[in-house]
Amino acid sequence: MLPGPTNVPERVLRAMFTHIINHRSQDFVELYTEVIEKTQQVFQTKNDIVALSASGTGAVEASVVNLIRKGDKVIIPVNGEFSGRLAQMLEWQGANVIKLETPPGQNATFEQVKEAFDNNKDVKAFYVVHNETSTGTQVKYLDKISSLTSRNNAFYVVDSVSLLGGAELPVDKWKIDVCITGAQKALAAPPGISPISVSPRAKKHMIENPPPTMYFNLARYFKYYEESKHTPFTPALPLLYAFREALRIILEEGLDVRIRRHKACSDALYSGLSGLGLTPFAKEEDRSISIIALNYLEGLEDNTFRNTLAKKFRVLVAGGFGNLKGKVFRVGCMGEVHRYHVMRTISAISSTLNMMGYKTNTVDALQVAEEKLKNL
Amino acid sequence: MLPGPTNVPERVLRAMFTHIINHRSQDFVELYTEVIEKTQQVFQTKNDIVALSASGTGAVEASVVNLIRKGDKVIIPVNGEFSGRLAQMLEWQGANVIKLETPPGQNATFEQVKEAFDNNKDVKAFYVVHNETSTGTQVKYLDKISSLTSRNNAFYVVDSVSLLGGAELPVDKWKIDVCITGAQKALAAPPGISPISVSPRAKKHMIENPPPTMYFNLARYFKYYEESKHTPFTPALPLLYAFREALRIILEEGLDVRIRRHKACSDALYSGLSGLGLTPFAKEEDRSISIIALNYLEGLEDNTFRNTLAKKFRVLVAGGFGNLKGKVFRVGCMGEVHRYHVMRTISAISSTLNMMGYKTNTVDALQVAEEKLKNL
Numbered sequence: 054m055l056p057g058p059t060n061v062p063e064r065v066l067r068a069m070f071t072h073i074i075n076h077r078s079q080d081f082v083e084l085y086t087e088v089i090e091k092t093q094q095v096f097q098t099k100n101d102i103v104a105l106s107a108s109g110t111g112a113v114e115a116s117v118v119n120l121i122r123k124g125d126k127v128i129i130p131v132n133g134e135f136s137g138r139l140a141q142m143l144e145w146q147g148a149n150v151i152k153l154e155t156p157p158g159q160n161a162t163f164e165q166v167k168e169a170f171d172n173n174k175d176v177k178a179f180y181v182v183h184n185e186t187s188t189g190t191q192v193k194y195l196d197k198i199s200s201l202t203s204r205n206n207a208f209y210v211v212d213s214v215s216l217l218g219g220a221e222l223p224v225d226k227w228k229i230d231v232c233i234t235g236a237q238k239a240l241a242a243p244p245g246i247s248p249i250s251v252s253p254r255a256k257k258h259m260i261e262n263p264p265p266t267m268y269f270n271l272a273r274y275f276k277y278y279e280e281s282k283h284t285p286f287t288p289a290l291p292l293l294y295a296f297r298e299a300l301r302i303i304l305e306e307g308l309d310v311r312i313r314r315h316k317a318c319s320d321a322l323y324s325g326l327s328g329l330g331l332t333p334f335a336k337e338e339d340r341s342i343s344i345i346a347l348n349y350l351e352g353l354e355d356n357t358f359r360n361t362l363a364k365k366f367r368v369l370v371a372g373g374f375g376n377l378k379g380k381v382f383r384v385g386c387m388g389e390v391h392r393y394h395v396m397r398t399i400s401a402i403s404s405t406l407n408m409m410g411y412k413t414n415t416v417d418a419l420q421v422a423e424e425k426l427k428n429l
Numbered sequence: 430m431l432p433g434p435t436n437v438p439e440r441v442l443r444a445m446f447t448h449i450i451n452h453r454s455q456d457f458v459e460l461y462t463e464v465i466e467k468t469q470q471v472f473q474t475k476n477d478i479v480a481l482s483a484s485g486t487g488a489v490e491a492s493v494v495n496l497i498r499k500g501d502k503v504i505i506p507v508n509g510e511f512s513g514r515l516a517q518m519l520e521w522q523g524a525n526v527i528k529l530e531t532p533p534g535q536n537a538t539f540e541q542v543k544e545a546f547d548n549n550k551d552v553k554a555f556y557v558v559h560n561e562t563s564t565g566t567q568v569k570y571l572d573k574i575s576s577l578t579s580r581n582n583a584f585y586v587v588d589s590v591s592l593l594g595g596a597e598l599p600v601d602k603w604k605i606d607v608c609i610t611g612a613q614k615a616l617a618a619p620p621g622i623s624p625i626s627v628s629p630r631a632k633k634h635m636i637e638n639p640p641p642t643m644y645f646n647l648a649r650y651f652k653y654y655e656e657s658k659h660t661p662f663t664p665a666l667p668l669l670y671a672f673r674e675a676l677r678i679i680l681e682e683g684l685d686v687r688i689r690r691h692k693a694c695s696d697a698l699y700s701g702l703s704g705l706g707l708t709p710f711a712k713e714e715d716r717s718i719s720i721i722a723l724n725y726l727e728g729l730e731d732n733t734f735r736n737t738l739a740k741k742f743r744v745l746v747a748g749g750f751g752n753l754k755g756k757v758f759r760v761g762c763m764g765e766v767h768r769y770h771v772m773r774t775i776s777a778i779s780s781t782l783n784m785m786g787y788k789t790n791t792v793d794a795l796q797v798a799e800e801k802l803k804n805l
Contacts, residue, residue, distance in 0.1 A: 072442075
């Protein structure tokens, strides 16, 4: 139950057991075009897709170095490790970064974002971390952002590394120019492949202003794909096989069904864990579907709690990030998370709390969770 | 018989069939420290190692962005796609690049390199592509370079993506500050992991001058490794399992034995294929052990030849790169290449030539090859 990398179905692991092919062959073309086309379906887009052989951070960096130039004004909400890291990359690139800072666990409101646009008519791009993995918050007004970016043709960039595939994010409908995710989160593939979608106008901008960089130079990827359906550099082949299989599984389940499953499991985890007396770290309206960050109860020690949970009950959860270390723990609700994961996680956390001297009502907690899962 | 990615033993493929672990756990520490320690043995170094989740080009780019700053004078021999690409990255970084250009298939001599050092006393770094995959040349005086770089403490950087593990390259003995390779070449692992070694003085320089970049920021990797034996970003876990298994296999075989095997197989391929009437593209003294580039015989069409070889005889070789397309083909001799690969490749190429109307003497060709393999 980690906030990534998440569980991977055996079908996906087995897909890697394939002899290494030539990445300049027809076999590769078949593999890669299927990956690209199925990723487009999952992103709900007709935009170009590049599947980078890198972590999510690498793909996020690619969105910065290919789109932003010195002096460009960029608005970005910042309230955690990953949004902070993204703001740092924008600053390194020389952007004039307008940070909408809010306390961890709480998002900038849409009104605050709108105000920032009103005060910065010359904004070049809006960057946003959809789901802040470090604190368990999720921005819930992404559908409304294009009403702001469209005013002056600002680029709209969404880092949805830890959520895409687990919540609604229709790239074309919401007019997102650049959207990034990672294979190892809600898509339930192993880490190492990070897809990025690029709208025609962002692509044109990137091709006309190629960055002085090699590995993350997206114009180079567009060129190779158009000419031969190849990638410019040797891709991580076994991970592409795994990712293709994960995409097939997602489309077999159906994206709508998958998103409903994530929502039901998430609701059940929040209800059940709250029923045990735990309180979510994030403000109610900003809570993430896929990352449930919970405050530690008074006196509950991080390592002892997580080790007991792991060793006695075989449930892995993550600790806090940065200065939230020891103050919160995080339960992932992404990818291969089903009814039985939810129920045994609540039950295991309850038993662990009991073992550590905290009284909980397991039966009630399981009942409220079961209620949320009844339509699954 | 591709010049990479190369054949991977089943043990290595099987190693990827492992459930995904937390990259912030003790399980990961055990995996990653074994990878680092065994890579040090294969590099013959005590230097720090970072195993990047990226292709070889990504790791080569990391060596540039972490070491070189605007105005730094850098000497680099250039005679093919990969050395040209590296020179391009150095220029993008703002270096004053002294290119020692020679025709493809022919290396700058040691005397030319020495002369460049004599004429540029203020050189900051010497970059060299050990083995030029695009043309089948190999630089054979890497043992002597430190006599030049030591004069003014210039950094010595070797891109050995397509050779390390298949030829002698003792990093510490030859005083190489930064050495880069890729998992998918002579190390016989799948593509996607690229290790880079960094000497103490290069490391100090990198930490004191961190680049404004995230994914390839080596100072960040050093810090995470020292603090927790973790990587700063989610690594490509299945590929690390595969790479560890490949390293175990290399050390079980013995690095010396492996290097002798590569040399014998390479000698046998050169002799046998020459015996069929084919001529190597590279100048004799500059010929690569691991990439055998051969000129097409008059009238021999690239695609027909390679398709026949692949479809009738199940032997894959690569075409030429860039403007050598259609003029040469390339046979890889790296990683899992043994007697039977060599013999069946010569035999298959001979049969293909015969089918296409060229007369060859298969028996003689196999005999001269067998002679070279007799000490294996």
